[in-house]
Amino acid sequence: MKVIFEHVTKKFPGRGKNKDEVIAVDDFDFEIPDGKLIGLLGPSGCGKSTALNLICGLLSPTNGRILFGEEDVTAIPPERRGVGMVFQNYALYPHLTVEQNIIFPLQNLKGAERLSKKEMHDKAVEVAGLVQIDALMDRRPSELSGGQQQRVAIARALVKLPRVLLLDEPLSNLDARLRLQTREEIRRIQTRTGVTTIFVTHDQEEAMSISDLIVVMKDGRVHQIGRPQEVYDDPADLFVAQFLGTPPINVFDGRIENGSLYIGEEAVLAWETVLPEGENKETAGTAPASDKPIPVTVAIRPEGFVVDPAGPLTCALDAVEVMGRDVSVVCRHPKLTSAPQIRAVIDADEQPDSAREQVRFSLKPHKVLLFDPESGERLRTGW
C-alpha cells in the first residue's frame, strides 16, 4: 500500500514556560512507494516518531492529508486504519502468553472477518514460524529475551496482514550483535511478506543497510529522500552529508579561486564549474575567472583521501590505526571545522609511515563535495 503525505504539518502547542508551539512535522509532501522498506532517519527530536504516529493515526495532523493508496485516512482512527506497529519497547501484553499476544488483533475482527479458534491458532503458528518463535508460544513476555520479545511484537503486528507495517526504533533495545542479525531479519520478513514497511531510526548505518529508500529528516523537515547509496554519494546539503557515513565526512573551510579549489593555501583540486542550484549561470560561471575568491564549505568522505607523497593536501599526522582490511589515518588540518581530527580511510597497502610528522594526500574528486557556507546547500560541481 502506497502511503502519501500531502502537505502534512503537525504542530504541538507550547506548554508552561515554553509558550512557542513546536512544529514537529513541517510540510511533509512525499510518497512512500508500495511494498518497499523505508527508513525514516534523523537525529532525535527531528519528528520521525511523530511522522510514524501520524501514519498509524495516534496523532492527527494539524494540516494536510495522509492517504493509503487512494483512500484518505486522515480522519480515520487508528483502530480502523489496518496498520501494524512495533513499539520501541515492544508493548507486549505482559499478562498474556506469546500466542495470546499474537492472536489478540485477530480477536478484534468482527462480522464476516471473524475467525474460528482453529483459524486464529493456525494463523498465529504461521506468522510465528515466519519470525522463528514457534517454539515459544506458551511463554510469557517476561520469560523472553529482548530479541525474542521483538519477534513477538513483529508477529503480532503482521498477523492481521496490515496494509502498512510501522517499526519505531526497532533495534535500539538490542545489543550490538543482535542488532545486526535482527536488521537482516526485518529485511527478510519484509521481502517475504511484501508489506510496505516504514521504520524509524537515528542510526544511519541501520537505515542505510536495509532500506530501499531513506528519508533524511531534521527539525521536522525532510532534507532528502532517495536510495541509500544515492543519498550517500549525492547528498542534498551539508546536514545530510554529515549525518550519513561512518566515520563521518570531514568538513573544511575552503575557497574557489583562479579555477581551483583551495583549502588553506593549497590548491587541492582543479576546478571546472561550480554551479549553485538555481543560481544564474552567467554570474556563477564567471566567478572563477575573477580574482575574487568564493568561500565554500568542502566536505571530503574518509575514503576520498589517497596517500600521495606529492599530493597537495598536507596534514599533521597523529596516528595510523590499523583495522586489518583498511587503515584509518588520523591527522589534523587548521581548516578542518567538523571535528578536531581528520579521519581518512585508506587501503592497508598504502599505509603511510607513521613515524613521519606529516602526511600528504591527493583527493578523489567524486568524494569531494562542496556546499554553500551560508545555507549549507549543495554546490554542484562539474568534476
Added chain:
Amino acid sequence: MEQRHLKGYLYLLPAVLFLGVFLVYPLFDVVTYSFEEGYNFASQTYRGIGLYNYRYVLRDPYFLQALKNTLLLVIITVPLSTGLALVISVALHSITVLKDFFQTIFFLPYVTNTLAVGLVFMILFARTPYSDGLMNLLLGIFGIAPIDFIEGPYAAKLFVLSFYTIWIVLPFKILILTSALAGVDENLIKAARIDGTGPMRIFFKITLPMISPMIFYLVITGFIGAFKAYSDAVAIFGVNLNAAGMNTIVGYVYDMLYGDSGGFPSYASAAAILLFLIVLTITLINLLASRGRVRSN
C-alpha cells in the same frame, strides 16, 4: 555471627521490642483470656479453663446481631466501594480538563474526621420533632414517604451505615486506583488501539488485568477494614449500639470491656478471637480465589 549481622539486629531491636510488648504479648494474652472463665482484672483470678466464653458469646443475641450487621456491612460495602472507586478512577483518568480539581474533591473525605462526617450524616438523615431531615426532604420530591433512617427500620439503618462506610473508604481506593491506572504503560493501550481493539475490550483485557494486583489489594484491605468497623456506627447511632441494633463485632468487644454491660474481658477476648478467625478465613479464601487471576509481576 558477623559484625554486620549484629548491627542489623541491633537496628531492628527498638521496633521488635515495642511490637513485642504492645502487640505480640497482648495477642497471646487475649488468647489466654478467651479460655479463662470469669477472669477478673482487679483480683487477677478466674474460675476455670474451657470453651465456656465461646459458648456464651455465640449464644448472646447481641453478638449474633453484631455478627449479622458486620457481615452485611462487609458484603454490601466492599464490592460496591471497590467497583465505584474503579468507575470514578477510570473517569478521572480519562479526563484532562479539571482533573486536579475533581481529584481533590474525591480525596477530601480522606482528610476529614470520621466522627465529624458521621455527625453530618446523622444530621442529613435524622428526623427531629421539627424536620424530617434533608434526605427525607429530597425523597419527598419523588413522592416517597419520610423514613426514619436513624431510629427506624433495620434496612434503613443499614443503608445509612453502608452509605457512610462507602463514602468514607472511597477516597483511599480512588487514590490507589488512579495511581495504578497512571502506571499502566501507555504504549500497551496504543498498541491495542492500532490492533483494532475497541475501548471496552481494551479496558477488560488490558487495563483491568494490569491493575488487578491493586484491585486485589483493595479487596483484601477492604474486607479487613469493614470487619473492624466500629467508629462509623458510633458516629451515626451513638454509643449505645446494642439498643439501636446496629452494633458491630468490634463494638461488641468494646462494650464487653468498657460499656454499660462491661467488665467481661473473657467474653470480649472470645469475641475478638472469633473476629480474628473470621477475618483470617476470608483473607485466605481471597488469596486462594485470586490465585491465577491476578497478574503477578
